Amino acid sequence: MATHGKVTGIVANLVTVQVDGPVGQNEICYITLGSEKLMAEVIKITADRAFVQVFESTRGLTVGCPAEFTGHMLEVQLGPGMLSRKYDGLQNNLEAMEGVYLRRGQYTAPLDIEASWDFIPLVKVGDLVRAADWIGEVDEGWVKHKVMVPFDLEGKLTVVSVVSAGSHKAGDTVAVLKAADGSETSVSMVMRWPVKVEVRAFAEKVRPFKILETGVRSIDTLNPIAEGGTGFIPGPFGCGKTVLQHAISKQAEADIIIIVACGERANEVVEIFTEFPELDDPRTGRKLMERTIIICNTSNMPVAAREASVYTGMTIAEYYRMMGLKVLLLADSTSRWAQALREMANRMEELPGPDAFPMDLPAIISNFYSRAGFVKLHNGKSGSITFVGTVSPAGGNLKEPVTESTKKAARCFYALAQSRADSKRYPAIDPIDSYSKYLEYPEVTGYLDANIEDGWVAKVMRLKDILLRGKEARDQINILGDDGVPLEYHVNFYRSEVIDFIILQQDAFDKVDASTPIRRQQYMVNRVLGICDEKLSFVGFEQVPTLFKKLINILRQMNYQEFNSDQFRSLESELDREIAARRVS
Amino acid sequence: MSGQGFKPKAFQKVYTRIDNITKATCTITAQGISNEEMAYVDGRPAQVVKINGEKVTLQVFPGTQGIATNAEVVFTGKPPSVKVSEEMRGRFFDAYGLPIDGGPAVEGEEREIGGPSANPVRRKQPSELIATGIAGIDLNNTLVTGQKIPFFADPDQPFNQVMADVALRAKADVIILGGMGMSNDDYLYFKTVFENAGALNRIISFMNTTENPPVERLLVPDMCLTTAEYFAVDKNAKVLVLLTDMTLFADALAIVSNRMDQIPSKDSMPGSLYSDLAKIYEKAVQLPSGGSITIVAVTTLSGGDITHAIPDNTGYITEGQLYLRRDTDISKVIIDPFRSLSRLKMLVIGKKTRKDHPQVMNACIRLYADAANARTKLDNGFDLTDYDRRCLDFAREYSRSLLAIDVNIEIEKMLDTAWSLFGAHFTKEEVAIKQEFVDKHWPKIAEKA
């Protein structure tokens, strides 16, 4: 029999419930208030008192309101039909909700179990299968959506029956499996999974070895992220975290994009809703929305559901990874998730850690990041989740608990610099402070050299050196004055400016410049390094900026043109002429 | 005091024994009380903030001074609410929605304040430009209906005047002014400006002045926004909500959480500051029906420090911010082009305005930045190049003719002004704008090298 309880105390969304039976940590319960049922999660238990965080406003709640426990943790429903959906943090389908304003206690089905799909079986009666094996597939848009053995089934199972190819409803049984102990399980196209538990029904998680192209030059060229890798983007407000993430979500060469808008602005999600159905996915020619799932729990939506939203996104990502797909998961902003944890910890009067965040924050963050990764499936195929989160450091100061904990967990660090944003050098990724640990992976460097060009990684390192030298030159010029330094300093500075303006800076709002395929990145890197290698003659330091500004101007116009178009070529000839005029003969 | 003289009705629960009294709260033993419901303690408005068994803690808005343990506590059974109707136009209310202008009480539908959020999928992308005539805003930081944006300003800057200008020029159907900790002089200033503009019937005000208890301020934004929702949703009106000063609102939050023994986070602010502020600002919305709520707020800074928790959290929530700064070169207050930002401007500039707008805007700011570098050189005693000197000249004129808050011109005129400044001080390469725009707009007479 299900456990019941009664409300005995209320502080904001922390409610205490006296229970009449067993309850589990993280178990879900529903509190009845009039005609509404409010969903809540157990976060602490002392004797017969359960402390629950309510996923809704608790206004009007009184002592004595009844609660009913469900016996399971917070779960998502997984099955065909999730692509292009817009969910809240608890996986309610937002489109299915009535009215302009969200109504408390309104829960909507994440999937349409009545929808019919053209099922093709991939197993036959008598086959031995195990958790996550592919039983069949349906076309979910352009994705071959696999119907899998439920992830929680243990050991080898025998296929007792499987339906024949044809149209079947998502909720109908498509196969029956028999376990070693003789028990039988009916499998439909839909399964459930608790969000805080990683789906681990794969063969192994391997080290990432290839890069995931994002189309963003200062990532792909300077600090590439690996497929199955992790990265994070910390930066003060307004420095371009969201714009950068949106740019990545539009261009990255992933099969599935899951965007978790976690405690940020509603208008930013509306922008995705408005643009993605119009924009083409460069790889499939279909609309971007068709490969995208959005989890949005904006800043004004209930705080506890905000905490759940990142897990909801991760679990859906894991589900698609088990189909052998390349998933990119983006969360903006993980700081809001951490703050949700803090608000709850404070209400529970837990002993606070630094900045009043819970003591176990670093563990929670690292645990979450570790769910990303490149996996080999039992059938020999592979799938991946690449995860990029943003961090919103208080006061823009990177010495704060969320940034520091994330730095330990994520392998790429894309620090957005206020000074770059102030001077509109977008994306404001600081080229000196940022790093990609993957550039230290021999597998990755080997992959880059083999797939872009031989010696590529060395070129990337040269770019970084020139940038660093440019920064040093500028510091010296600022201290000693334009004519207080050798002319070479000016040249060094402007070499770094060429890299900055042409490789690093990228106009996220220009049709062409927004996304640069790796071949074009390669071409421009070679052009720019070529300019840096030129021996140029100058009479007086004033000539240095004059020439370089001209070159930068031409190169920038090139970035705005279609690659190798006539305009591109003619600008390039102009560039060659300008350089030739100054070349030491 | 407003809210006093409250008479309990027959069905309301009345208690006369208070167990505990702190500076801001009372705790009594009571049953069947609902979370967040309103009550009156000795006639003073209060709200349920915590229930533990039969112990009910009330936050008393005006404070508890003078309250005795046998004071009468009356529960209303309802969360805080406001009566909304067309009759509100032109009226001035206190934080509880009671008239302070001597007029009669407003009849209307009673609505809970602090209601739910708009479903993100039901929102529309903002796309309607709000012209203010101020080039520092329209040219560099264009505002859009449904946006939320604060002025970041030091307390001595004329932010209330700029807000009044914006409000009156913005062509909103309804303007709702929420005053929090506003000085009586500023309150009277707004009143006079609105009256003189003949705009009073478009304006509704909720006022908490420095003479009122600070904790009462906590109700003001929700009062304003519930009223705004009535006009925007029910009447499809374009509503502009002005909230000044949100720093004083946040200070009141800190007072309360402190008295509730919550663990403070950065700058003694409650850990929930982000969520608390976001609940307010996210009420800004563009509705599909055409109605909208735009929020322009003021966040005063202390010593220009924007890393303080209040401006910092605000910046993370709002869609940009407008900095006021005194430009000593021209001795005028300008909208600082460096740190100011309207994030929604991309939705309208070059689309609803002339095509060259984005590039002109960026070029101006880049050249202004070069001027700032030249100034640093100058301050450090280095020689200036010819380019440096031209940048400085440009910056001065740019500041005077476009950035100053007393500018009031059309956007086309702003763009033309910028082009004439380019022509007067720079070569085409230095300005580096797309060729098609240069061909079209580069001033013919002032042609340079």
Ligand SMILES: Nc1ncnc2c1ncn2[C@@H]1O[C@H](COP(=O)(O)OP(=O)(O)OP(=O)(O)O)[C@@H](O)[C@H]1O
């Ligand atoms: N690549 C870019 N190109 C042009 N403008 C940009 C770019 N990146 C950011 N911006 C500008 O900066 C503004 C803020 O960017 P964004 O919203 O991404 O900041 P954020 O770091 O996410 O801030 P917050 O932490 O407050 O959410 C944008 O509205 C845009 O005006």
Ligand SMILES: [Mg+2]
């Ligand atoms: Mg953002």
